[in-house]
Amino acid sequence: MLHGDVGTELGRRVVAALRTALDVAITPAEALIRPSTRDGVDYQCNVAMSLGKKLGRAPRDVARDIVAHLDSADLIEDAEIAGPGFINVVLRREWLQQQATALLGDDRLGVAEAERPRRFAIDYGSPNVAKEMHVGHLRSSIIGDALVRLLRFEGHEVVPHNHLGDWGTPFGMLIEHLIDEGWTTGSEHTIGDLNGFYQEARKKFDADPDFAGRSRQRVVLLQGGDEHTLALWQQLVDESTRHFEKVYGLLGVGLTRDDIYGESFYNPRLPNVIDELEAKGLTEVSDGAVCVFPPGFTNREGERLPLIVRKRDGGYGYAATDLATARYWTRERGATDLLYVVGTPQAQHFAMIFAVCSKAGWLTDEHHAEHIGFGSILGTDGKTIRTRAGGSIKLVDLLTEAIDRAATVVAERSELTADQRAALARAVGVGAIKYADLSGDREKDYLFDWDRMLAMDGNTAVYLQYANTRILSMLRKAGEEPAAGTPVHLTEPAERELVLKLLQLPAAVASATEVYAPHKLCTYLYETATAFSGFYERCPVLAASTPDEIRRSRLVLAKLTSNVLTLGLSLLGIDAPERL
Numbered sequence: 001m002l003h004g005d006v007g008t009e010l011g012r013r014v015v016a017a018l019r020t021a022l023d024v025a026i027t028p029a030e031a032l033i034r035p036s037t038r039d040g041v042d043y044q045c046n047v048a049m050s051l052g053k054k055l056g057r058a059p060r061d062v063a064r065d066i067v068a069h070l071d072s073a074d075l076i077e078d079a080e081i082a083g084p085g086f087i088n089v090v091l092r093r094e095w096l097q098q099q100a101t102a103l104l105g106d107d108r109l110g111v112a113e114a115e116r117p118r119r120f121a122i123d124y125g126s127p128n129v130a131k132e133m134h135v136g137h138l139r140s141s142i143i144g145d146a147l148v149r150l151l152r153f154e155g156h157e158v159v160p161h162n163h164l165g166d167w168g169t170p171f172g173m174l175i176e177h178l179i180d181e182g183w184t185t186g187s188e189h190t191i192g193d194l195n196g197f198y199q200e201a202r203k204k205f206d207a208d209p210d211f212a213g214r215s216r217q218r219v220v221l222l223q224g225g226d227e228h229t230l231a232l233w234q235q236l237v238d239e240s241t242r243h244f245e246k247v248y249g250l251l252g253v254g255l256t257r258d259d260i261y262g263e264s265f266y267n268p269r270l271p272n273v274i275d276e277l278e279a280k281g282l283t284e285v286s287d288g289a290v291c292v293f294p295p296g297f298t299n300r301e302g303e304r305l306p307l308i309v310r311k312r313d314g315g316y317g318y319a320a321t322d323l324a325t326a327r328y329w330t331r332e333r334g335a336t337d338l339l340y341v342v343g344t345p346q347a348q349h350f351a352m353i354f355a356v357c358s359k360a361g362w363l364t365d366e367h368h369a370e371h372i373g374f375g376s377i378l379g380t381d382g383k384t385i386r387t388r389a390g391g392s393i394k395l396v397d398l399l400t401e402a403i404d405r406a407a408t409v410v411a412e413r414s415e416l417t418a419d420q421r422a423a424l425a426r427a428v429g430v431g432a433i434k435y436a437d438l439s440g441d442r443e444k445d446y447l448f449d450w451d452r453m454l455a456m457d458g459n460t461a462v463y464l465q466y467a468n469t470r471i472l473s474m475l476r477k478a479g480e481e482p483a484a485g486t487p488v489h490l491t492e493p494a495e496r497e498l499v500l501k502l503l504q505l506p507a508a509v510a511s512a513t514e515v516y517a518p519h520k521l522c523t524y525l526y527e528t529a530t531a532f533s534g535f536y537e538r539c540p541v542l543a544a545s546t547p548d549e550i551r552r553s554r555l556v557l558a559k560l561t562s563n564v565l566t567l568g569l570s571l572l573g574i575d576a577p578e579r580l
């Protein structure tokens with residue numbers, strides 16, 4: 001059976017044909033093979049158009065040469081030239097049947113493992129201590145988690161790291177405030193309202209000079225490593241971490257305590273980073289601050305933009321920590337690929353970090369660093385979502401509301417226990433939020449719309465979850481699980497269409513990971529569910545009039561569809577319940 005994508009396999013054949021016919025060398029991807037939308041055509045090859053131009057020949061002639069030399073054995077039924085030089089490909093029915101038959105025994109459903117696995121270090125989540133997580137952290141957690149799952153499934157090694165904002169001057173005032181609140185280092189404390197705590201500290205800092213003075217003194221103690229101060233700081237970090245863990249748990253995001261590599265982790269490494277930059281002659285002192293000016297970055301006035309690595313007052317900032325982070329993961333942890341799932345407003349920051357790291361030799365040609373940016377979440381009014389009172393929305397409240405709303409969707413299931421219904425509501429509610437986030441191009445803003453994300457039809461999680469449960473219920477009714485090796489017979493166009501879709505999972509996974517775009521997998525899953533409903537409408541499965549052999553074959557297609565939907569959803573971090 002084919003491991004990988006049908007389009008790539010066709011591409012390989014076109015590559016071979018071009019080599020013999022015209023002595024032209026291209027890659028399978030350059031063969032421009034695309035699934036066709038025309039009736040009766042499976043794939044289209046568009047390479048003759050661009051090649052014709054390059055070779056100074058009529059594209060139709062190039063297409064003719066390709067077709068004449070195409071090795072069609074086993075795979076291709078017909079290759080026909082259309083229009084100005086497209087090649088329309090029809091696959092052999094026997095081949096499709098064989099592939100579908102073999103698919104049922106394959107738990108990777110045709111997806112090949114990476115030939116050259118890489119080691120990814122992926123920065124995602126990254127909330128700030130003593131602050132409630134907001135919707136930006138929601139997006140980072142959801143997208144990052146899906147990428148971890150996808151890349152691991154492809155066979156890469158993936159190390160998540162949660163770049164917790166847990167260091168810097170605000171901690172002076174936060175620690176002083178918690179001392180005022182009577183915190184001691186002996187016992188565990190909780191903060192009901194993390195945002196409130198931060199705001200109170202801020203208010204006191206602005207209004208009370210004595211408090212402000214103590215806070216500044218506290219920063220010095222913290223940075224000097226004073227034991228008592230560090231212990232209080234640790235309490236604050238722990239309390240926040242418990243809060244983050246609760247949200248990750250609710251979301252089903254894989255981040256744990258062990259994945260935390262906060263800003264404080266890099267703090268002891270900062271002097272070395274600056275020393276190395278200085279030794280390499282990359283720094284300049286500007287206005288008393290130590291800066292690096294990466295080439296090519298200027299402001300509107302054409303002035304060079306600095307990356308400030310050490311401030312005038314001797315303190316280190318956000319940029320210094322990110323330089324240390326990249327250096328740590330490539331040098332000390334052997335990462336080949338660095339991904340940062342952070343909102344698009346930080347695009348320039350990361351571009352500058354990467355440029356400096358390249359200059360410093362911390363990122364080489366062997367490495368790949370990429371900022372995985374994402375847009376904002378907007379309310380239905382097109383503005384950043386807020387609570388009715390106008391405040392920023394707390395993540396926990398949002399998730400709770402999603403689950404509550406989903407509960408009304410599963411409320412009719414009276415045969416279920418309360419626990420089962422709660423689990424379902426969670427799968428549907430959290431799935432709705434995750435899928436709404438993942439199913440659009442991540443770089444764009446997206447509209448947060450409860451009705452749309454919980455709709456039973458359309459490109460939503462619950463639509464896919466429901467399609468899957470309908471298939472499972474049909475299989476239960478059939479009273480038999482299709483066994484691996486049960487032959488698939490394709491008699492109707494709708495069956496053929498479904499099989500073509502099922503065989504495109506490898507292509508969908510590859511296109512999603514290639515540019516870190518989970519929405520490509522979502523689109524594919526939606527198309528698969530749609531192809532299934534077309535099949536289900538036209539091809540009776542359990543009807544008495546369906547011959548045995550055909551019924552079994554159709555049950556295989558149903559089971560495969562369920563396997564594809566379940567695996568696909570799991571790669572997005574979304575549950576596929578057995579009943580809904």
Ligand code: ARG
Nearest residue numbers: 123126127128163165322342
């Ligand atoms: N804590 C930051 C924030 O809330 C995001 C950190 C992103 N990661 C990084 N390596 N800079 O905006």
